[in-house]
Amino acid sequence: MFGNTKKVAQVIAAGLGTGEDIRLAKVNTITPQDTTALDLLIVGSPTHAWGPTEAIKAFLGSLQPNLLSGVRAAAFDTQYRSRLSGSAAKKIEKALRRQGCSIVAPAIGFFVTGGEGPLAEGELDKATAWAKQILDAWPPRDTEGPGS
Numbered sequence: 001m002f003g004n005t006k007k008v009a010q011v012i013a014a015g016l017g018t019g020e021d022i023r024l025a026k027v028n029t030i031t032p033q034d035t036t037a038l039d040l041l042i043v044g045s046p047t048h049a050w051g052p053t054e055a056i057k058a059f060l061g062s063l064q065p066n067l068l069s070g071v072r073a074a075a076f077d078t079q080y081r082s083r084l085s086g087s088a089a090k091k092i093e094k095a096l097r098r099q100g101c102s103i104v105a106p107a108i109g110f111f112v113t114g115g116e117g118p119l120a121e122g123e124l125d126k127a128t129a130w131a132k133q134i135l136d137a138w139p140p141r142d143t144e145g146p147g148s
């Protein structure tokens with residue numbers, strides 16, 4: 001809503017690499033078909049009322065059962081740094097698991113200092129580190145690692 005989640009998404013995408021095989025998209029511009037033949041799907045959302053936005057919920061609800069079977073996936077959110085924040089990411093992760101995704105990094109929250117942001121200090125570095133954690137869970141399943 002205010003650009004903070006987008007900023008985190010951009011940093012995660014940049015941390016994963018460059019090139020045409022990485023696509024960063026707003027949820028209302030993608031269709032369930034866009035999610036086929038993916039190696040990795042990362043879904044992020046601001047936390048609204050302790051969960052994902054209505055748009056993210058609608059997207060997750062629109063996926064046919066097992067459409068994402070075997071796809072690597074991970075979820076993040078932005079939220080207040082508070083015990084009462086709730087976590088959109090954990091709910092997204094649960095939905096991705098239900099779709100048959102294999103979760104490659106634990107759901108993570110990035111903190112904002114006010115409803116409209118900005119992100120707290122260090123959160124973008126945390127996003128880069130999380131992207132690295134995802135890369136470290138590579139190479140893709142069907143590729144044999146070095147020396148094997």
Ligand SMILES: Cc1cc2nc3c(=O)[nH]c(=O)nc-3n(C[C@H](O)[C@H](O)[C@H](O)COP(=O)(O)O)c2cc1C
Pocket residue numbers: 001002003004005006046047048049050051078079080081084085086112114115116117
């Ligand atoms: C309608 C609404 C509900 C919100 N509910 C929560 C909440 O339950 N927990 C929380 O930590 N933050 C909540 N927030 C704060 C958002 O998490 C914050 O606005 C968001 O992280 C900023 O990201 P954005 O710039 O991408 O929208 C809420 C914000 C809005 C506008």
